[in-house]
Amino acid sequence: MTSTTTNIARAEAPRRFRWADAGPFLALALVVLIGVVMNSSFMTGTNIANVVTRSAFIAIIAVGATFVISSGCLDLSVGSMMAFVTGIMILTMNRLEPSLGANAIFAGALVGLVVGALCGLANGLIVTLGKIEPFIATLGTMGIFRALITWMSDGGSIPIDRALRDPYRPVYFGNVLGVPLPVVITLIVVLAGAFLLYRTKYGRRCMAAGSNSEVARFSGVSVARVRTLAFVIQGLCVAIAAICYIPRLGAATPTTGQLWELQVITAVVIGGTLLRGGKARIWGTVAGALILEVIANLMVLSNMVSEYLVAAVQGVIIILAMLAHRFIR
Amino acid sequence: MTMAAILPSAPAQPAAPAALVVPALQAEALGKTYGAITVLSDVTLDILPGEVHAIIGENGAGKSTLMKLLSGYVAPTEGQIALAGQQVAFADAVAAEAAGVVLVHQEILLAPDLTVAENLFLGRELTRGPMVDDRAMNRRTAEVLASIGAHCHPRDRVGGLPLAQRQLVQIARALLEPRRVVIFDEPTAVLANDEVAALLNVVRGLRSQGVAVLYISHRLDEVEALADRITVLRDGRKIGTWPAAGLSQRRMAELMVGRELDMLYPHKRPPATAEPLLQIEGLSVDHGAVEASLSVRPGEVLGIGGMIGSGRTELFEGLMGLRPSHAARIALAGKPVSDRTVRGWQAAGLVYLTEDRKGKGLLLDESLATNLTLQALDSLHPGPALDRRGELRALEQAVAEYDIRVRALDLNAGQLSGGNQQKLLLAKVMLTDPSVVIIDEPTRGIDIGNKSQIYDFIDRLVRAGKAVIVISSELPELVGLSDRVLVMRGGRITAELTGDEISEHSVVYAATSGEGQSAAPAEEGGGDPDDKHHHQHRPG
Secondary structure (H helix, E strand, C coil): CCCCCCCEEEECCCCCCCCHHHHHHHHHHHHHHHHHHHHCCCCCCCHHHHHHHHCCHHHHHHHHHHHHHCCCCCCCHHHHHHHHHHCCCCCCCHHHHHHHHHHHHHHHHHHHHHHHHHHHHHHHHHHHCCCHHHHHHHHHHHHHHHHHHHHHCCCCCCCCCHHHHHHHHHHHEEEEEEEEEEHHHHHHHHHHHHHHHHHHHHHHHHHHHHHHHHHHHHHHCCCCHHHHHHHHHHHHHHHHHHHHHHHHCCCEECCCCCCHHHHHHHHHCCCCCEEEEEEEEHHHHHHHHHHHHHHHHHHHHCCCCCCHHHHHHHHHHHHHHHHHHHCCC | CCCCCCCCCCCCCCCCCCCCCCCCCCEEEEEECCCCEEEEEEEEEEECCCEEEEEEEECCCCCCHHHHHHHCCCCCEEEEEEEEEEEEECHHHHHHHHCCEEEECCCCCCCCCHHHHHHHHHCCCEEEEEEECCCCCCCHHHHHHCEEECCCCCCCCCHHHHHHHHHHHHHHHCCCCCEEEEEEECCCCCCCCCHHHHHHHHHHHHCCCCCEEEEECCHHHHHHHHCCCEEEEEEEEEEEEHHHCCCCCHHCCCHHCCCCCCHHCCCCCCCCCCCEEEEEEEEEEEECCCEEEECCCCCCCCEEEEECCCCCHHHHHHHHCCCCCCEEEEEEEEECCCCCCCCHHHHHHHEECCCCCCHHHHCCCCCCHHHCCCCCCHHHCCECCHHHHHHHHHHHHHHHCCCCCCCCCCCCCHCCCCCHHCCCCCCCCCCCCCCCCEEEECCCCCCHHHHHHHHHHHHHHHCCCCCCCECHHHHHHHHHCCCCEEEEECEEEEEEEEHHHHHHHHHHHHHCCCCCCCCCCCCCCCCCCCCCCHHHHCCC
């Protein structure tokens, strides 16, 4: 190894602070601050726990979406898939309850994970082997999943067996050391996602495929395999969200998870992940999901703006976030 | 504005003293910066009526920027342009054309499904009342085509014409109206030798009509044959302007690179005699190469020459499994290769460096370490998790070994200069420890200092017993580096040159000449121009 005449700053030197990276967290702090100022009941323990717990579903699915989006794809089917997986899980649990008792919950959850992974695999294979634009492919499966749950529920609802309600209840309403269980599960999913994305070869390849698929291909990365796996991860995240969701309402209906795909993509994008792929921000995604839920909560608490306008405000947020992206860089 | 270009009827005297003739076009301290990057600065030159003024310089010297400034495609950030002595600022290329300054593009910009006449008059159709006057347009087109010696017919569909004819149609489009200044951007890049001769006559014809011609070319022999004066650009600056009469091709090349040519390339090595490391027989690539066979020995630099579009890059992308292809037999170190993917080749000990550094080589928005290790992730990290310290060590080592000049190690690849990007790309593939290295355009668009370092590096590789294949459009590079040169034309390997046979002239001759390609219009059944020329290939 020869020494060079160039002076190289040590790599251990702290990375420059970038406003764009801190953006989602500052935005979250801002909406929380607004909440504290606007409404005295916002900062109460129960309300905060409620907000964080409600944001768990979007946050968990959005972790999967961070993989899909950073690999250069998009999954519009997550909301419908969520409903479909929920329906399959409830049907399975109800069927198994007579023989397994409360253990039917575990069996059903396992089936849910497998079905979720298979749904993701289907999306992935259509996109990679079928070479169909992710937008179109998942637009198609979005319709398919939604139709399936409507057909399975006969247009009504698929309720979970009464015998399973009580044993299943803690998965949504329970807590560990005071922390709601869905929040604990979200945390585990986020930590696992962050490890996979930032610390493993798979995460690196995922990012490379999204950053420039040609470079990845020329570097020996199997872009098709990486992207298919990202869709499978997305499917698993949807199934985990479904597992937490069932005890909350106790039923699957044709409107379960409706328009969640928009909230999920919003959370990912305002979290700082680039929609064109290549740059993934798992923790930003979590901040994004929290921002959406805090805003919805504030609108319900305060009487200034009708809660029917929640989606409109969330729409404004995503546009503002994109504009901020452009100008802060 | 001074429109209505009336051609000055100056006689075709070469390089008349500037004081006596008002220059058709003048650039005064012209410069262009993009953000913090200066691509051209302080260029002053003039083009006289009835003069061919050649601009030469290496890739990245600023030639194309200068042309775009002069023809209104890009606005200068400093300096002025004067047309026939009057200062002008072209709003865009249309304004420049209206003032009589036209750029003939290097790429063919024609609508393939329209006829020649329709293309010539696209956007400025002649009309009679509300109707398009086809008859008048065809007549005028025929006149212009005849004046430049093009053989095609005004009603021919452009898409069906051979490349050379399309190039002439493009020139005809530029010359449809009288021009004061015509700027040619490497007009002969896609042409064969006899077609080049015809084009040079078109340029001479323009000169004799008193048009001022700015002629940009890589081909120094053309410049020597054609130019009255020559301006040399290097690194975005003007080195000087000389009368063409006193400038040899060798001197031009030295002025372009800014140093004695002999020092640039490493000394050639003794001939390699070992058994071939890589053997390819009958490799065909879809839309690229036909039945190509070649081999390369350890300790040897095999050069691949040919014009752009001759199938060189396609051949090797096909070899790597990056394009659909099939081969009769491919062996590495005597063993047949079955897994022809980038990963499979890498495991077998062969890597390919793409010519498209920014598009296919590096993730410009990612860190240096990410880029460096992307191809060697599996060997660098045995488990699924990344070893970040290990990556950093690899980066520090690569920066030292390949002399990658960086301000800091946490930059993104896109923040490096072209030369340093190329070194990073080289370090990236070398991290997989290959025995055969294929480098496509090793020094495209990088400065001379980095060039000579890369040449030295290639020399060290072959001296260490590795085999290197260099694909290059730059003839001096091909000649200076290679122990053996294969020349491709029309997807086939048409010639092999060894030892003293390797010269710029012989490569150009093999790349462009032969009965297969001619300037004559495409006849029925003239499909594959290379059907009969396989006999020229002497397998290695």
